Amino acid sequence: MSLKVNNLGFCYRPESWVFRNVSIEVPKGGRIGIYGNSGCGKTTLAKILASFISPKEGEVVVDGENQKREGFQPVQLIFQHPEKTMNPLWRMKDSLCESYVPEKSLLDAFGIRDEWMERYPIELSGGELQRFSIVRALHPETKYIIADEMTTMLDAITQASIWKGLLEIVKERNLGLIVISHEMAIIDKICDSCLNLEDYCHA
Amino acid sequence: MPLLQVNNLSVSFDQYGRGLERFVTTPIRSLSIEIGKGEILAVVGASGSGKSLLAHAIMGILPANAIVGGEIKFKGNLIDERSIKKYRGKQIAFIPQSVNYLDPSMKVKNQVRIGLPGIKSERIEKQEHLFEKFGLKKSDGDLYPFELSGGMMRRVLFTTSMISPDTELVIADEPTPGIHRSALDLVLNQLKTIADSGIGVMLITHDIISALKIADRVSVFKDGCTVDDIPASFFSADGESLENEYTRMLWKSLPEHSFMEAI
Ligand SMILES: Nc1ncnc2c1ncn2[C@@H]1O[C@H](COP(=O)(O)OP(=O)(O)OP(=O)(O)O)[C@@H](O)[C@H]1O
Ligand SMILES: Nc1ncnc2c1ncn2[C@@H]1O[C@H](COP(=O)(O)OP(=O)(O)OP(=O)(O)O)[C@@H](O)[C@H]1O
Ligand SMILES: [Mg+2]
Ligand SMILES: [Mg+2]
Numbered sequence: 001m002s003l004k005v006n007n008l009g010f011c012y013r014p015e016s017w018v019f020r021n022v023s024i025e026v027p028k029g030g031r032i033g034i035y036g037n038s039g040c041g042k043t044t045l046a047k048i049l050a051s052f053i054s055p056k057e058g059e060v061v062v063d064g065e066n067q068k069r070e071g072f073q074p075v076q077l078i079f080q081h082p083e084k085t086m087n088p089l090w091r092m093k094d095s096l097c098e099s100y101v102p103e104k105s106l107l108d109a110f111g112i113r114d115e116w117m118e119r120y121p122i123e124l125s126g127g128e129l130q131r132f133s134i135v136r137a138l139h140p141e142t143k144y145i146i147a148d149e150m151t152t153m154l155d156a157i158t159q160a161s162i163w164k165g166l167l168e169i170v171k172e173r174n175l176g177l178i179v180i181s182h183e184m185a186i187i188d189k190i191c192d193s194c195l196n197l198e199d200y201c202h203a
Numbered sequence: 204m205p206l207l208q209v210n211n212l213s214v215s216f217d218q219y220g221r222g223l224e225r226f227v228t229t230p231i232r233s234l235s236i237e238i239g240k241g242e243i244l245a246v247v248g249a250s251g252s253g254k255s256l257l258a259h260a261i262m263g264i265l266p267a268n269a270i271v272g273g274e275i276k277f278k279g280n281l282i283d284e285r286s287i288k289k290y291r292g293k294q295i296a297f298i299p300q301s302v303n304y305l306d307p308s309m310k311v312k313n314q315v316r317i318g319l320p321g322i323k324s325e326r327i328e329k330q331e332h333l334f335e336k337f338g339l340k341k342s343d344g345d346l347y348p349f350e351l352s353g354g355m356m357r358r359v360l361f362t363t364s365m366i367s368p369d370t371e372l373v374i375a376d377e378p379t380p381g382i383h384r385s386a387l388d389l390v391l392n393q394l395k396t397i398a399d400s401g402i403g404v405m406l407i408t409h410d411i412i413s414a415l416k417i418a419d420r421v422s423v424f425k426d427g428c429t430v431d432d433i434p435a436s437f438f439s440a441d442g443e444s445l446e447n448e449y450t451r452m453l454w455k456s457l458p459e460h461s462f463m464e465a466i
Contacts, residue, residue, distance in 0.1 A: 012350070037383045038354025080353040080381050083301050115228070122266075123216075126300060126377070127250025149353060152380035155250045155409050157466070160456040164463045182354075182383045185458035 001028040001063045003049065003075060003144045003176050009057030010044055018044050019200040020057065026144065026176040028063075033179045033187030033194035040198045042180045043080065046146045049178070050077035063143065072099075076137035080149035082129040086121040093117040096132055100139050109165040110135055111158075126153040134162065138169060144176040151186075163190065204279050206403040207238040207261070207372055211273035213427075214256050214265065231256055232427040233273070238372065238403040243394065245414035245435070246407045247453065248424030254407045255300050257424075258376050262297050263287035277372070292318070298364040300376035300407070302356045305348040311359045312344030320367055333362040336393070338386050354382040361390060366397060373397055376407045391417050411438065412459060423450045 002025050009020035018041040026032050034042055047053045049060060051073050060067040062074055079085050086095050096102065096117070110131040116124055124132075130153050137145060147166070151159040167190070170177050181187055187194050214231035231253040238244045246254050259265050261275055263284040275282050277290060291297070306314055312330055319326040331341060337358040348356060361378050375394065379387050387410075395417045398404045408414045414421070415435050423431035431447040438445065438454060445451040456465035 038358075038381070038386055039352040043352060081302055081356075083303050119218075125251040125255060149381040153250065153377070153409070155248060155252075156411065156453050156456040156458075158250050159409075159458070160463050161466050164466055167463075182381060183458055185462070189458060189462050 002026060002030070002061075003063075003178075004061040005049065005058060006061070007058040008045070008048065008055050008060070010041070010048060010053075010055055012044075019197060022058070022197070022200045024195065026178055028143070028176050029171075029174045031170075031177040031179065031191045033181065033191035034197055035180070035182060035184065035187060035194065036197035036201070038182075040201050042197055043148055045197065046077050046148045046178070046180060049144075049146055050075045052077070072139065072141050074141060074143040075146065076139065076142045076144070077146045078130075078133050078137045078148060078150045080152065082126065082133045082153070083121060085133055086129065088121055090120070091117065092119055092121065092124065092132055095121070096136060099136070102135050102138070106135055106138060106169075109169070110162060127155065127158055130154065131162070134166065142173075142175065144178070145170065146178040146180065148180040149182070150179075152181075152183075205237045205239050205276075206242075206278060207236070207405070208276040208279075209234060209236045209257065209261070209273070210276075211235055212257065212260060212275065213272035214253070214260055215270040215272075216266070217268040217270065227270075230427050231260075233429070234424065234427065235429050236405075236422050236432070238405055240371075240403055241398050241401045242420070243398045243404040243406060243418045245411070245418035245421045246405060246424065247409065247411050247414065247421060248430075249426070250409070252424040253427045254424055255376055258297065258299075258374050258405070258407060261287070261374060262291060262295070293367060293369050294371045296364050296366050296370050296373045298361055298373070298375040298378050302348070302353075302360060305356065305360065305363070307348050310345055310347060311351065315344075315359065315362050318363055330362070337362060337389050354386060357382055358386060358390070361393075366402065370397075370402055372403045372405070374405045374407075377409070378406075379408060379410055379413060387413060411454065411457065423447065423453065425449050 004025045006023050008022040011017045048055050051067055112131050151162055179187055179190055212234040215227050215229040217227055219225055234257055260271055315330045316326045319329045339358055379390050394404055406414055415438055418435045421433055421435055422429055431450045442451045442454040455461045
């Protein structure tokens with residue numbers, strides 16, 4: 001069981017490759033860190049893995065099966081900018097429960113307060129919003145989590161406690177984890193291995 | 204006289220829940236800060252502690268249901284939502300935290316040019332110069348915000364609010380998250396250069412280690428209150444000079460320090 005990509009390549013404009021020949025395998029329960037300069041394609045790679053966009057070359061194989069486009073995605077992405085992933089016209093409660101209704105214990109693990117539920121995204125701080133996107137990604141059928149600069153918006157204490165909370169769930173459910181971060185200290189402390197995406201860049 | 208003085212600021216919101224019952228929340232209870240000419244004040248603290256709201260209160264861009272208490276003084280003059288208008292974008296420059304402040308329908312080079320002084324050709328030249336300075340390619344200017352990476356977006360936001368010749372105070376709300384070391388150093392150096400020219404800088408950030416490279420003092424916020432205000436030099440290896448318990452915890456839980464073990 002693993003999340004595997006073979007010879008992945010992507011370009012937004014013909015022949016202008018962001019990266020090529022990327023092959024990675026994240027075993028169930030494994031943790032890989034990805035780093036590299038701003039603009040080298042980390043978020044693009046994450047979007048392909050989570051099936052938001054299709055690769056131009058290569059394939060993504062999830063637990064032995066080719067990635068499917070429809071239905072629930074077992075690979076869930078937590079974005080760098082939570083404010084861009086929330087519908088501004090929905091109350092937080094509705095955004096949160098769009099695909100499943102999380103248990104109270106999960107909300108508590110990430111310090112989500114009741115009083116935030118009735119608010120709109122603009123009425124929460126960046127860090128508060130990010131907790132909602134984390135819980136949203138932790139659907140019971142999720143198998144792999146990609147955390148793209150997940151805690152860059154948070155203070156150090158909240159960051160440490162959110163990672164602690166997430167890692168507990170990751171261990172408990174034996175999820176695979178990809179950590180995208182520019183902070184090597186985070187990757188060092190969380191991951192088993194890491195790769196520099198710049199090595200596959202064609203810029 | 205300090206350039207900017209915030210005394211006992213409070214911010215409440217008049218809110219409506221389901222069923223239209225009204226209630227008031229008070230996320231900022233008592234914030235006080237001071238910034239002098241040429242000084243860099245780093246504002247750090249808990250996420251949700253009111254750092255952005257403080258910036259918005261100073262800039263006079265809080266939502267209509269906000270109720271503001273306390274006082275904000277710029278060069279000794281009280282400022283409020285009306286009087287801030289004459290300073291905004293001129294004496295006081297603001298770099299917002301949310302990338303949603305970029306106009307999604309406009310090429311980024313044009314957004315940067317709008318805010319720059321001078322005739323068209325000067326503005327084009329200045330914009331290209333700024334892009335180069337922050338490690339953005341000339342061709343990146345032709346992209347729309349959704350086509351930028353996270354770190355590129357940050358740097359564009361930074362250039363859109365670049366200072367004019369009259370700027371005396373810069374408020375930068377999280378200008379650096381998610382950018383790599385070399386780009387980060389460019390932004391920090393720029394802020395340092397700005398301060399060295401006599402401009403006051405308020406740097407709101409979670410990246411304490413980077414902030415300490417350029418900051419003179421650090422103000423620590425928690426639950427809408429200023430809980431600590433200390434010289435940057437107090438932050439040393441194991442944090443033994445940090446008397447405030449929250450500040451020490453913040454320092455210790457950095458990934459470079461004890462991280463999850465501090466919790
Ligand atoms: N929708 C898009 N259309 C066109 N180009 C895009 C689009 N999204 C990203 N790009 C370009 O692809 C490249 C890679 O972007 P990506 O967001 O994957 O980088 P990243 O490694 O995540 O950077 P960062 O660390 O700054 O978040 C960049 O040059 C960017 O301008
Ligand atoms: N319009 C609003 N109505 C009600 N509450 C609000 C509103 N805007 C912000 N808040 C609340 O005020 C508090 C402070 O928010 P603020 O955005 O200033 O936090 P912050 O310190 O900048 O946090 P972060 O580091 O996560 O960006 C938060 O708890 C937030 O939920
Ligand atoms: Mg990215
Ligand atoms: Mg903020």
